[in-house]
Amino acid sequence: MGRLLVIGGGAAGTAAALALRKAGFDVAVYEAHPDAAEDIGAFLTLASNGMRALAQIDATAAVTALGFPLTGMRMLDGSGTERAARPLGEAEDPALRYRCLRRGDLNTALQAEAARRGIPVRHGARLVSVDERPDSVTAHFADGATATADLLIGADGLHSTVRRSIAPTARPRYAGERVFYGRTADAPCPGATGVITFIRGASVAFGHTTSPEGETYWFARVAGDPLTPEEIARGTAAHHRDLLGPLLREDATPAAGIVAATADDILVTDATELPRGMPWRSARCLLIGDAAHAASPATGQGASMALEDAVILAKSLRDAPDRDTALTAYENLRRPRVEHNITVSGGISRGTHSRPAAPAPRPGDGELTEQLEWGGR
Structure with a gap:
């Protein structure tokens, strides 16, 4: 060839x-x-x-x-209780x-x-x-x-x-969720380096991990109608925080605090397949x-x-x-x-x-x- x-x-x-x-x-x-x-x-x-x-x-x-x-993962429920932990x-x-x-x-x-x-x-x-x-x-x-x-x-x-x-x-085609990604160096409870934590919340599936430099990377998956391209393009970090905050505060986990501490580094997209x-x-x-x-x-x-x-x-x-x-x-x-x-x-x-x-x-x-x-x- x-x-x-x-x-x-x-x-x-x-x-x-x-x-x-x-x-x-x-x-x-x-x-x-x-x-x-x-x-x-x-x-x-x-x-x-x-x-x-x-x-x-x-x-x-x-x-x-x-x-x-x-090297490891943890899974929490909405009360913050650890339900599973294992090597990754x-x-x-x-x-x-x-x-x-x-x-x-x-x-x-x-x-x-x-x-x-x-x-x-x-x-x-x-x-x-x-x-x-x-x-x-x-x-x-x-x-x-x-x-x-x-x-x-x-x-x-x-x-x-x-x-x-x-x-x-x-x-x-739309797969049923909006997906948010963010990172912050100011998370109130950054968590252990090398471990990714998944949270099954009441309204949001959330995950976060922290780098050796202290930056917390996180994602949130939220069910709902798809965003239009215009909504994605016009969305601001403040808008995304305002949308996620009330949903995350339904749970007794660090997720709401991590998102609140995220300034500008927030992206959102529709989950597609x-x-x-x-x-x-x-x-x-x-x-x-x-x-x-x-x-x-x-x-x-x-x-x-x-x-x-x-x-x-x-x-x-x-x-x-x-x-x-x-x-x-x-x-x-x-x-x-x-x-x-x-x-x-x-x-x-x-x-x-x-x-x-x-x-x-x-x-x-x-x-x-x-x-x-x-x-x-």
Whole structure:
């Protein structure tokens, strides 16, 4: 196979480029955002499976230089009573510990690693259309530039332009919750470093953790009608605090105080998901990450599942005799696992499932280490 194009320079796209380069492919990344730090204020958690994927593409050091590890979790009820506590993920291995970090920092680090390895990353390249032909695929960008390749990988997120050419009727749908993210250095009860606390409140599902520097990162999930794009754009930190405060004060937990102490660093978004069973590929295009299987954030697995995609795609293309066989193998491996995550995460957001005190098995858990292992099939 000749040249590969990756559309989207977030975690899924840049990790895919790193994996594909390691597998010996000529690959380039095209990112619509003018710089690397899109969504710089939001944070995410990489789980042990995501960290395992990063290790297979030699990106552990680039990512563990960021954020901080999480080695344990606690679960409280609305009275503040601890209902469960346990180690988190593969906490005994420093390279596989859960990690809390800012999304923009992760993008920046992976893109810098791609550049260090000689992978072109072009910013400000907003895709407008894709032209597939029997022998090639061409990406057309808003500035009039084009790029042609043998395979185009759409890692361009929830509102994917690539997806419109593959599954034009597939649309993201609301998963039942508004999700708030914030951080503050002034939390009245910051809590222990390295532990994430989940609170099942009367009206809000809340989580918080504290960095070694004393910053508290938190999220809140609130059921209700979806916000419009205009409401999200116009919302201020003060408005978000006023909305959350009365709901959090229903519970005897630190959540209300943490939010009250948060000044400007509050973001809100609607929890969304993509429909299961939608097409992921055409002859010369493939969707990965959120472009293919975006889920509600309730399970915290979005970024980690995308990193799994990157490694397993590169291995599939490396090991299969032809492109179609590779993409079929990739889809067969990935679809049961990621669509199960859509179902479970959406169920938690809609209140039809509760968040388990211990992780429930997922399709592919038993085979994942082998699937990710770079030297194995």
